[in-house]
Amino acid sequence: xxxFKTRDITILAVLTAVLFAQELALSFLPNIQLTVLLIMxxxxxxxxKKSLIVVFVxxxxxxxxxxxxxxxxxxxxxxxxxxxxxxxxxxxxxENVYLLGLLGILYSIIxxxxxMAVNVLILKVDFYAYLIADIPFTAVLAISSFLSIIWAxxxxxxxxxxxxxxYELNN
Amino acid sequence: MKNTILKVALTLLGIAxxxxxxxxxxxxxxxxxxxxxxxxxxxxxxxxxxxxFSEYTDGKKxxxxxxxxxxxDIRVDNGFLYDFESVKTDGVDNFIKILKNxxxxxxxxxxxDFKDQDVIKFVYTKVGDFS
Numbered sequence: 001x002x003x004f005k006t007r008d009i010t011i012l013a014v015l016t017a018v019l020f021a022q023e024l025a026l027s028f029l030p031n032i033q034l035t036v037l038l039i040m041x042x043x044x045x046x047x048x049k050k051s052l053i054v055v056f057v058x059x060x061x062x063x064x065x066x067x068x069x070x071x072x073x074x075x076x077x078x079x080x081x082x083x084x085x086x087x088x089x090x091x092x093x094x095e096n097v098y099l100l101g102l103l104g105i106l107y108s109i110i111x112x113x114x115x116m117a118v119n120v121l122i123l124k125v126d127f128y129a130y131l132i133a134d135i136p137f138t139a140v141l142a143i144s145s146f147l148s149i150i151w152a153x154x155x156x157x158x159x160x161x162x163x164x165x166x167y168e169l170n171n
Numbered sequence: 172m173k174n175t176i177l178k179v180a181l182t183l184l185g186i187a188x189x190x191x192x193x194x195x196x197x198x199x200x201x202x203x204x205x206x207x208x209x210x211x212x213x214x215x216x217x218x219x220x221x222x223x224f225s226e227y228t229d230g231k232k233x234x235x236x237x238x239x240x241x242x243x244d245i246r247v248d249n250g251f252l253y254d255f256e257s258v259k260t261d262g263v264d265n266f267i268k269i270l271k272n273x274x275x276x277x278x279x280x281x282x283x284d285f286k287d288q289d290v291i292k293f294v295y296t297k298v299g300d301f302s
Contacts, residue, residue, distance in 0.1 A: 032189075067263040069298060125275045133277035136196040143185045150178055 012050060015042055016057045023062070031137045036083070036104045036111075036145035037152060043084035045160045051084035071122060075114035082110050097150050104145035112138045196282070200233045202226050203287020207239075210294040211258050212265075218243075218256065235291065236280040250279045258295050268296040 019042075022034045043051040059076045063069070087094075091103055112134060119125040202225040209218035220242070228237040239245050239255070246254035252267050253260050260266050269276040269283070270292040276283055285291060 069263075119277075123275070125277060129274060129277050136192045139192050140189055143188055147182055147185045150181060 008050070012046075012054055012057075015046070016054045016061075019054065019058050020061050023058075024065075031141040032144040033141070034144075034148050034152070035080070036107050036141070037148040037156075039080055039083045040087055040100065040104065040107070040149065041153060041156055041160065043087045045157065045164060048084045048088050052081060055080045055084065071118045072115070075118050078114045079111035083107050097154055100153055101146040101149040104149045105142040108142035108145045109138060111141070197232075199284055200224070200226055201286060205238070205285055205288070206290040207242075208290065208292040209255055209258060210292065212295040217258070234281050235283050235285060239280060247280065250281050252280050252293070255293050258293070260295065263298070265295060265297045268294045270294065 015038075019035065019038045022038065026033050039051065039055060042054055046054070056077065059073060059080060062076065063073045087103070094100055094103060116127075116130060116134065119130050120127045204221050204223050207218060207220050207222055208216060211217050222238060222242060224233055224238055226233060228234075228241065231237070236247065239252075240247075244254075244256050245252060246259075248262075251262060252269070253262055255267055258267060269280070270290075271283065271285065272290050273292070276291075278284070283291075
């Protein structure tokens with residue numbers, strides 16, 4: 001953290017608050033959220049390291065509010081960390097908004113895999129029962145991620161890049 | 172313009188898919204008798220009742236939640252069953268595990284499917300006790 005200025009920490013705190021607040025605000029709609037969109041956006045604009053910090057704090061807050069369970073904490077952390085780790089490396093060249101939308105679908109599917117592993121391997125839930133029960137939730141997460149990305153990714157990216165020019169977020 | 176039309180079309184398709192998913196994931200309840208079992212923190216079976224149900228309860232589609240609410244003292248918050256008669260949980264260190272015909276139920280009491288002769292077992296469980 002020695003390279004972090006007060007300004008960086010403040011901006012990360014604000015962006016984390018936005019990420020967490022939208023999840024709480026949309027929590028009455030099961031799995032409809034802007035989390036995939038925002039983490040993808042933060043990852044591109046802030047870079048991998050800072051986005052991982054946002055993800056960690058977000059997951060920690062989520063677990064503190066909704067009840068801490070180490071298995072779900074780790075699952076959630078892995079599920080969301082995949083985004084900053086891959087979008088700036090494996091998927092670095094993807095800029096088209098529809099391809100980013102498809103990437104949102106892929107990330108939604110990847111997000112549920114650690115939970116599935118925990119439920120099947122540790123909690124001994126029947127694999128097919130879990131899969132069938134989880135398909136609707138995963139599908140809703142994937143669809144809401146895809147739609148939010150195709151509509152909001154570019155406008156939000158432009159806004160954050162303008163903000164970035166003023167505050168040098170990704171330095 | 173073309174881009175906007177494509178986005179609107181994809182959005183309508185997405186909304187239609189979400190609505191479709193919502194309807195197909197609703198529980199399909201008919202009528203019959205279910206066996207409700209409650210196991211407390213000492214592993215003792217404190218309730219073992221057979222309850223008759225029909226497709227509708229008070230003009231609404233029957234759910235397990237409606238059956239429990241009509242017959243027992245329960246505390247449910249955000250779809251999560253915390254207390255069931257003498258069995259009290261905090262949802263953090265302990266919770267009520269739901270088994271349907273001895274298999275771990277992957278849906279909550281408001282959305283779980285059940286049919287005639289199903290056995291629904293509620294077991295006090297400590298977090299970390301995966302036995």
